[in-house]
Amino acid sequence: MPVARTRSVALLGLAGSVVEVEADLSSQLPGFVIIGLPDAALAEARERVRSAAVNAGCPLPQRKLTVNLSPAALPKHGSGFDLAIAIACLAAAGGVSVESVDRVVHLGELGLDGRLRPIDGILPAVLAAARAGHDTVMVPTANAAEARLVPGVEVIGVASLLEAAIRHGGAFDHSPVEPVPGLFRTEGAEVPAIGDLADVAGNDDAVDALLTAAAGGHHLFLLGPPGAGKTMLASRLPGILPDLDADAALEVSSIRSLSGRPLGAELTTRPPFEAPHHTATAAAIVGGGSRVIRPGAAARASHGVLFLDEAPEFPTAVLDVLRQPLESGTISIHRANAVASFPARFQLVIAANPCPCGGYGVEAAGCTCPPATRRRYLARISGPLLDRIDLQVWVPRITTAGLRMHRQSQGMSSSEARARVVAARGVAAERLRGTPWRTNSEMPGPWMRGVGRLHPGGRASAAADRALERGGITMRGYDRVLKTAWTIADLEGAVAPGAEHVGRALFLRKGITI
Secondary structure (H helix, E strand, O other), X not given: OOOEEEEEEEEEOOEEXXXXXXXXXXXXXXXXXXXXXEOHHHHOHHHHHHHHHHHHOOOOOOOEEEEEEEOOOOOEOOOOOHHHHHHHHHHHOOOOOHHHHHOOEEOOEEOOOOXXXXXXXXXXXXXXXXXXXXXXXXXXXXXXXXXXXXXOOEEEEEOEHHHHHHHOOOOOOOOOOOOOOOOOOOOOOOOOOOOOHHHOOOOHHHHHHHHHHHHHOOOEEEEOOOOOOHHHHHHHHHHHOOOOOHHHHHHHHHHHHHXXXXXXXXXXXXXXXXXXXXXXXXXXXXXXXXXXXXXXXHHHOOXXXXXXXXXXXXXXXXXXXXHHHHHHOEEEEEOOOOEEEEEOOOEEEEEEOOOOOOOOOOOOOOOOOOHHHHHHHHXXXXXXXXXXXXXXXXXXXXXXXXXHHHHHOOOOOHHHHHHHHHHHHHHHHHHOOOOOOOOHHHOOHHHHHOOOOOOOOHHHXXXXXXXXXXXXXXXXXXXXXXXXXXXXXXXXXXXXXXXXHHHHHHHHHHOOOO
């Protein structure tokens, strides 16, 4: 028989490469060899494939089988190649049509009973196959709905190796089996964003800052005593963000798939919300892994919100790994044999108490923390990280008078706030039409001040100019103040930012000192 060929997909980060799986059957002593830089889990496919074929009712011949995964230099990992290897071996043995298997991309893990088990990352894998020009994929039944989210691809869901072989023209007796159900992993699941913005009592300045952050895609720092409502405010931010566009929805859904989180019959259209615990490691935040590189909380929060509650309790080294993603919008994880990249265009929201006891700034709390202790506590959030956060707001505790006013007049609801955010983002997108950017926070400072001609200039930017001259803000901070001023102007329906908008933006950035 000639060498049989089919295809599968190797994922590295969100990027997928189509791998050609070749199988050759020779008359040497019985054996099974897999070559082409497989990892340990992939090398174990020898035993899974042989046992699965026997138990499914389509055994492989007792001869020498050589399977090559090409290109050989590309790292390959995981059990998702099992189906492709088994089908290529059956084709080399003459059990199924060589021409049929050559036209299909196969993805799936085999159980010893011959059933196909679902795998993580089906959506990005099928997307990679489609972009490479392949229009037919065969996947486990539990992954079929997710694979069908990619348009223009014919998805064949099969429950077992035997069913796959019969679909490729194999003359075997069909024995229906119960498909393996999809797995739902609860560990590491995202924190649901619940509640309405109208639930927030008082704190009008913080609500305005939240609206500004949503409208411009700005990062936010909430500082205040315990019980002031910092976590409540942060959890309301995803609810006032617009729905994801088609590209963002596909990217967010692909990351969910790669993380082992279930997808419905449609792409995820709401911004994600991630809130890791302060004991999280740097690898848990940005991603990593020695064998399989997985996305971390920052990548899973892409196009959504990454909330770090009790930020000073995080190790400083863990917080500082976010500095580069905040600038570039991507995370690159380097290993000895590969570099994996993940998107990381998220909105960072951090919350902190003003001191270790949390009572500083509250008259009746009786804080006894000396100034050096307070400074040392908040200095765990490094200056370079704070310089990348556009809005820094003090959140006081609600008073009885504020609570009474909230009962008399209900605050702005999330739906009303989202409508204002969508309108402001629409104005910014129209202004930035013809550029790669859609929100004010994405504009590069040099472009804004130069080719973009969006520097307010004159009296409008005088306050920011003085702050820069006196060293109160850095050049990065200066650009971020102007971008925030544009967002405030968009929310108020102004054509361009005036002195009051720049002054408000400067206050939101320097309104608190730590």
